[in-house]
Amino acid sequence: MTQEFAGGAEGAEQRTDIDWVAVERSPEFRELVKRKKAFVIPATLFFLAWYFGFIILAGYAPDFMGREFITDGLTVGYALALTQFVMTWVLGWMYLRKADREFDPLAERAREAALGTAGPGGPEGRFRRGEIVDEPVPGSSTSTEVPR
């Protein structure tokens, strides 16, 4: 198991040496949060709408939900219920894919910005906002592999 999310051997209580306000304002962190929100907010609204559409139909339109279509025995309600299962798995898989390919490298960059360059031999120390502001934020993950 890799330790890419472990920020250090001590817990957060000891990390008074990081300028959290500056990290929060850093372009790397802002980019991470922006990209995450761009997926999570629409995805959450979509699944809530699809789910409550189903629940509201079940509550207020039982006859529609009980209508059998395509073949005898298969109701609209049951077919819609199955779409909820498919939706859950597909949205979950999409989130995992996006998190692996997009959010994790961005989070790694935000951490690097806060800690100095990560990895053995790199300069340790404080948040170095000025030096990495101009670096482009990666769309691909190849350049931002976490050192193992």
Next chain:
Amino acid sequence: MTTYFAAVNETALAVFAIVVGVTMVITYFASKRVSTATDFWAAGRGLTGPQNGFAIAGDYMSAASFLGIAGLIFLFGFDGFLYSVGFLVAFLTVLFLLAERMRNSGKYTIADTLAFRLKQKPARAAAALGTLSVVAFYLIAQMVGAGVLIEGLVGIDFWLAVVLTGAFMIIYIVAGGMLATSWVQIIKAFLLMGAAVVMTVWVLAEIGWNPLDLFRDARAQSADGEAYLKPGLFLSTPLDTVSLGLGLVLGTAGLPHILMRFFTVPNAKAARGSVMWAMVLIGAFYVMTTALGFGARAILGKGGEEAAGPTGNFALPSLADELGGELFLAIIAGVAFATILAVVAGLVISASGAVAHDVWSNIVRSGRDSEREEVWVAKIAAVSIGAIAIAIAVIGGEGLNISFMVGLAFAVAASANFPALLLALTWRRFNTTGAVVGVLFGVISSVALVVISPTVWPGPDSEGGALSWYSLANPGIISIPLGFIGCFLGTMLTTEPAAAAKFDELYVRSETGLGAEVATGLTLTGGGGRRRTAAAATTTIPRL
């Protein structure tokens, strides 16, 4: 009382003994490794994503899922399946909004996330109240369910069944902490999935391999005919259906024993992976409830209603008996027993965290106690909570309505815990007063609304409620907005610059994992894992 067997069923007892034996061996191995508080509550944060996914599935799917949903479908058709849908979709709320953030910001309990930026004592008191309320309702429901089921399936007395369930649960926790609890849950998830697959295939074989015949045969076997495949037989008030849906889909994200599981993995990547594993397992299981519930109706027919009991809980055991006779029934009963043990252990360990870590260590002792003391208090708390639950279940007994208790637990979780956690993680202005008022609003409103609901007062068989203007059985649609309003009002009426100042740290930490708790690498049987992982942690990211 439905006693499925007139006398003690020895085959079932033998299966129960195997379940207990295997889990005790695990507990023995775990007990030799668990020493620190991180071991006790978070299994050293050493579980892999797939392991934790199985454990979440084992923690989440209670007897209410295994026997309850099959029973509801057997009795009421489509409405029972609405629960299956809600219980699964709820995990998207967990995945998108809380799983990784909890892993990155918390330590042992959900209170850690609130107390990170809010005033320690009031924030922890509020979170402990939310946790203990959820656990109280859920735990007593499970204990009563265990007693009723074991009495009905094995033939031993209700009180003895409750005491035995409680005693095993306490042994897992006190001896093996979260490590033993997690592995009990993992094994239970395997057993439950295996039982569901076998029964589904068996049912399909019985009806001729066409899944649509499940619906056709079930419809033909129901007194309700066409209406059996429509919504409305169980949930007759439309607003109640919506209210239930809201409670289910947001409640899971406020269940302390589920959120606590994210502290057992080493990082956020494993946390989200474990949710995906859980969603696959739990989703597959709930799809199979179609075959279990509609299949019970198709195969047992109207004649099965008496054996299934008024709640339908015995529909699935009856189906097992019909399909495979006494041995298969005993196996299914054993799986149901393992199911309950895994869930109650998860509940009690989360309650022990609220009592020992939040109330004792951080409120009473102001954080000055030793870790050794904290773990001791946790064990004493687990024994006490277990004993209280046993006492209430034995005294309150079989009269308690299990499904309403579980519904209440979800309502409190959705109305009290979920709003406070979500806002603490995402709203800069949020403060201590907001959290306290929000949790109080959520707990009080959901409990009060359930008490005045027609199913409780004057009673399940009455026409209409005690209050003519209120007829909802599920409080979510009122109590969840009230929880959020409480958080909002409390926040807006007071100012707390310290809470806003600490927000940046919590925000960065929860989104990036910077400064998050690290794993100590505890495994059930491994040797030097602890040292290896600690070394890896220090070489990956240089210390400051």
